[in-house]
Amino acid sequence: MTDDRGKQVTLDRPATRVVALEWGEAETVVSLGVIPVGVADVKGYGTWVTAAKLDASVKDVGTRQEPSVDSIAALQPDLVVMESDDSTLVPQLEKFVPVLVAKGSDASDNLGRMRTDLKMIATALGKTAEADKLLADLDATLADGKAKLSAAGFAGKPFVMADGWKDGSKISIRTFGKGSLVSEVATQLGLTNAWTGEVDPQWGLGNTDVEGLTALKDPDTRFFYSASDGDDVFADGLASNAIWKKLPFVEKGQVTKLPDGIWTFGGPLSCKQYAEAVVKAYTA
Template sequence: MRSTRTFLGLAAAATFFVAACGTTEEPTSSTPAAGGAGPITVVDSRGKEVKLPRPAKRVAATEWNGVEHLVSLGVMPVGVSDIKGYGQWVSAAPLDATPKDIGTRGEPSLDTLGSLGPDLVIVTDSVTEGALQQIEAKVPVIVLNGGNAKDPIAGMYANLDTIAKATGTEAKAAQLKSEFEQKLTTGKAEAEKLGAGGQKVAFSDAYVASGSVSIRPYTKGALVSAVFGRLGLETAWPMEGDATYGLAQADVEGLTQLPDVRFWYIANNADGDPYQQQLAGNAIWKNLPFVKSGKVHRFPDSLWMFGGPKSMEQFVDAALAALKG
């Protein structure tokens, strides 16, 4: 069973990258992209200028937020890490049959990546600087911030805009943002009609480690929580999350801090549901006020919590459905 903690981890890729990129051979030339657009310069999350001779067409991505952005912008990536997992978790921007699997997000295969002849690779800031230097010796690399707990939606937009500029799809990015903002506006109006304005929500996921259930609260700084906030809902979690993703840690005893609030969570049949399985007979869980009052709601599978505007639109729909339920 895949631990949900691995969803954010790319740091383990460093050792693999160093081993796989330890060649001094000159990179092969790639086929020029269609359209004849001129050179562009993109400033990534490092503040580094990444120069491209033309908008990138053959793009590979190691993390699923980058993959979703690409697909949403109309650029089907040539390489994607863990295609099977992406299909299980990201339904908002499905892949077609053309991308090649480049391995796990933690350990992508540099041999496979190189065989695809990409003109750009997109990673997150979890990859170490030394590994990036190895990759950049072969192909331009854009580094995205994994998240931004200070302003999660702005951070999502920044990543989308960076990829859009690199791929010459700025108009599509503007459309995606406009559609998402409209979704939030209509969603908030619907939530208010339901009398949900100002209601508190505790959103989380959970995983099993060493036989114990670990709960991961999505606090105020989480992207999903920011979306709920735009609908007029408040987070019920009393603790602060990390500075990147707005995630915290708790156990079932920690849930006793919550009053009788709406308790929403995400799970996936591919990985199991600790709330319905491991905690089903737990005395503490069964006596929590929101469990006893029937306010626990599982969101649909395949909604990516760290994705782009299309995934976040799905969370708007899921939240409204939960408010009606």
């Protein structure tokens, strides 16, 4: 395989003892039918990712920000899958194991990037047929969802996707703008992302506060958010906020909390979960 570094990675045989250092890649490995021997922040994965569950055999190898090289080495993996080409981590790992670096996100074509990452990892695991089926299932879900939304009169309707957190008394809101993975999924369903603020070129993410949401004036806008860790700043932190209560989508009851555990930076199974939740919010 040629990974995101442009480096050719060669394996003698399909990898079976895999360590994944980001949740999107861990989900991808599991969805292809391989349980990793190690994952960074196993507990966090269990909270935020339900599309492809780990079993009790998976060892925790530290945080996603600072995985433990010693913990990884102790598992004797035959492949490590990660996202960023860390200038210090990769050389340490490559002393004892092949490393495959996935792109992880690209706001210029995130669904295309997800497909490329999936196929690269599937090649390393000898699971290309499984990858093709995952993509075919996702495509079928998107096509079916688009047809349902169109039939219900929601084609082209505006949506916003966000999450948030409380920092002292201030609530910060992270918006998933055009180019973010979940935005591309919703766009494939025939919806229109109403967030036009500045976003970063890798993830398609922006930042605002409750005042910034007043730019969303279209009364048809539906607001989606995730809060899988139980810290729901929209239902709790903004419940008595006068600006929040006056937003058109709040006044009209068009606010949808996603089911817990839909990872907004995941693989085809998380994308499928997200698409199904969006369609249900409009048509249930």
